[in-house]
Amino acid sequence: MNLLDRLKNSILVADGAMGTLLYSYGKDTCYEEFNLSHSEDIFNIHQAYIQAGAQVIQTNTYGANYYKLSQYGLEEQVKAINIEAVRIAKQAANKDTYILGSMGGYRGFRKADITLAEIKRSFREQLYHLLHEGVDGILLETYYDAEELFAVVEIAKEEADVPVIAQFSLLEPEVLQNGTYVKDGLLRLEELGADVVGLNCRLGPHHMIQSFEQIPLPNRAFLSAYPNASLLDYEDGRYVFTKNAEYFKSCSVRLVEQGIRLIGGCCGTTPEHIKAIAEGVRGLQPIKEKTVKPIRPKIEVLASHVDQEPPLHEIVKERTSIIVELDTPKHLQTEAFFAGANCLKEAGIDALTMADNSLASPRISNVAMATILKEQHHIRPLVHITCRDRNLIGLQSHLMGLDALGINQVLAVTGDPSKIGDFPGATSVYDLSSMDLIAMMKQFNEGISYSGKSLGKKTSFSVAAAFNPNVRNLDRAVARLEKKVRSGADYFITQPLFNEKQMEEVYEATRHLEVPIYIGIMPLTSYRNASFLHHEVPGITLTEQILEVMERVKDDPVQATKESLSISKTLVDAAMKYFNGIYLITPFTRYDLTVDCVNYVHEKEKLAHGTNVI
Template sequence: MKPDLRTALAQRPRVGDGAMATYLYQLGLPVGVSFEEFNLLKPDVIADVHRQYAAAGAEIIETNTYSAQHNKLSRYGLEKKTEEINAAGVAIARKAVGNDAYVVGSIGAVRGGAGKNVRTAIVKRDFEEQVGILLASGVDGLLLETFFDLEELSLALGIIRKKSDISVICQFAVEDAERTHDGIPLAEAFRRLKGEGADVLGFNCRSGPNGILRAVETIPNDLGLPLSVFPNAGIPDYVDGKVIYSATPEYFASSAIKFADAGARLIGGCCGTTPEHIAAIANALQSYSPLAQAKVIPKTSTQTSTEVIEASPRKSAADLPPQDAEPSIVDLVRQRHTVIVELDPPRDLDITKFMAGAQALKDAKADALTMADNSLAVTRMSNMALAALLKERVGIRPLAHIACRDRNLIGTQSHMMGFDALGIDHVLAVTGDPAKFGDLPGSSSVYDLSSFEIIRMIKQLNEGVAFSGKPLKQKAKFIIGAAFNPNVKHLDKAVQRLERKISAGADYIMTQPVYDPELIVRIADMTKHLSIPIFIGIFPLANGRNAEYLHNEVPGIQLSDSVRRRMNGLEGQAGRAEGIKIAEELLDVAMAHFNGIYLMTPFMAYEMTVSLTEYVREKSKSSPSGK
């Protein structure tokens, strides 16, 4: 007879299951529906997913009831089926796995996503109803997952503890590796939940293995409870109308060992994970033996969210009045090595460090600063506002990204008209990461336009014609950039896609980071027929863990085996020094083939991109006219 769940999780690391909703999406089921309703409409499909995870090695299976609460179901007209859907979720899981795995009732935050302003009385009502149904249906435990705020999680836990002594797993979704969304230090939040009766504490969603490992490291050694981790399969990418995750099962296998060494006793997967990811975790943990020294890997200064950026363009001298003529980025790069540096807009209201970085990069003679448009769907300060400030206060050229995700046709044209009025005429057209995977998952992704279409529409403004076809009385002067990802298996197909962007009207290209000198040479060879300039992306690595995060979790980035070996295990100053050295070696090759250089600043460590900008300037002295 197997032990109860509480005892099982105290014995050794156990394997959890993987994603339900994103896996159903991969199997061809539609988005925009209640996946929980499939407990009634497609019970065989849900049962098969449970069986696949159990066969892959999952010892703990979650019911398909994450959003099966009155308030959330009411959005689909299903609130009267709350009890039926939850009870069916438990019955399907139990029948699918029998006694081979523990069945835990999944409960998501009522205030998650679009429900941020739901009244406390409704939150309490919904938790009491769902908890009661799941307990009556015979679950082995309850999983409170993807909670953003301590107060809501504490409320749900308190309701459970008034009804039962059942095993309860509590999991936060965090972007900040040290605090909950309502600003409570994670260590403090965990101690409070332990005192309120939680049996297991941990994290799921919002981050891949790297970000969740950092959050685990903030938890003190003496907590005295098992930890649980269910990371996403990296950062999602939006390719040809489909959401794709990049983290491989092999990466999850190596991460599982790190999690176990850090004290995790329940290890599974969240968005983007599949039975293959769970099988990799199970195989990695099969012969696991814990480190002699327990729990926490030494905390480092590694930061998480790295935003893979695509650049922005500028004004053409031919379009400006003679007295104001200023060479554009395209003009400059045809004459000499030209450096564009990416600097992330802040996620809060303090622009002090951003402006200091901008000034330092101007002093280093960067030609322009590029700013993403809420990259990775994470809310940041408006790049339009910062672009205006850069022109006014620093006197450096801004390049603003324009994402298709956030604005419909009306908003996009309005936005572009505002840029024109401010004299900000270099932009980069990008698709934008899906909103549901950012920090406001309840927001909508618009995508009225593709990256090809937005290039054509902005180009149309340069003819003095609105998106609607009506005249605008004068012409805009936008220079439009397009993004290029060369880190793909079939580079020839990527170049063909690039040719389509050029046909749509792109004036220059900026690439994703490249870490292989041979690939830089291949790019040069395969794009030599193109008529517009290319800026090669160089992203200096901060440390070994940053390297693994970028390689495994961030779409469009692929590190060479050599670079990963060189960065392996390096932290702090040693990591930054080696990262700079690798970047300089890449620059040596890039500058021999391209005049355009695109530097990306890791974690606002602008000292690194200042150093590399100065390196380009010094190296250019021997060939002032460029390559």
């Protein structure tokens, strides 16, 4: 009798965690490779689960795909690892055991690291090997991203003639990561043809049962649940789960009452947990109908706060817009910073932008300075947010804080690695890439947190992204820019350009895009400054002509300033032929140079339109 026929009239017990047991053996590495190097250990784990009462086991192939194996240099072993995994499972199974080919989700926090097309290619390869070896079903487990799971279910149903089990993982009970109700996500999986739909991982039994209370019985498919053992704890340098196997006995009964027909365990569960589940469901029959608990209404999402001024990406569509970068101090003497900021305000800038510890060197918090600028000096701030210094928790908290302060103009950047800064031993976090951060901010604008939970209010972030045209392959840089547009970037700010011809090339390469671009222009302070930028700062390239001009006046500071301004104004002229956005980067504390450039931009605008635009 095949798996689906058994599920029509029975509750089936599945196995528990594989990685948890291998971790307990001290083997914290690529667990899928153990199919080749430690096959006896994998066999023994399968046997332990079957002896505990598991009627359904999964192959040790959760991450046995090209993408995940490549992280260990094992991408050429996809076929061997999957074939051996099925062989070991068959060797351990008895005649009544069903074997599911496990295929885990790809996308974690950094969704932008892998495209849907790459996921599909890698998925098809692994699926082929599992089906060729004769598994009894395909288990799609630990999928946080709905788009990804929907896509692979479609492929699995096209290619497989065995049952497909599709399971979401939740960051929050009741909702998917995109804010959709779980019941709607499971309904969509059923519509796509999944034979068993359910939840696994992340949640313990309590919250998983809570989620299933709001899920009706499917019309055609069956329900599955693979809860974690508990919340994760950290003890003596190791991650551990609460030892609560007996608790799973009563929880399994409650899951059956919610319509679950396939019950297993995920992270932290052991053969003891599976034995408790088997004892709990013994003699129970599947329910045919249930009373669904009403879904709690989502928190009312209030409208976003809107500045009286339009966002920068709208201003630049109407006229030449100027934003100026002025780095916050590395010390606690702030008088010069605020003096410069006020001079720039008087010159008529649209926003003052502040980096987030650029070059991995600590400075006064740009959020603190932005708040003072906004509240006390009435200057519009644009803050940079780097992915380097904050994990996912910190980034979400940071964004909520910015909204609470009324600061909604932001630039998302990945951030310079810590090793180039003042503290090369400091940790670089990089939970998210800049593209992931952009997407998260746009989701905030819909009133939805990263986990899918309602924020209770929509934010109003206008999101800028960085664009570095100073590369050998401009087409590749533009392709990355296009990815950021798809992630939700509203406009772009470039690295400083020092070549008039390059500005035309950037225009031609990006003219197909509808998002505005602010062209970076950075006045030079001296020949030493020019040489340093050209030779040592990544992403900045000066022309030989500019280096020669600055070298000729290297011993005359006054003349160096004149030449610097002449170069900057020539670059402004070139930029304004093609772009409405000018991004002036203040060198050191020389805001006098940027004030001069701001005045020059306004003079050009005045001449072009015959009116004062300040």
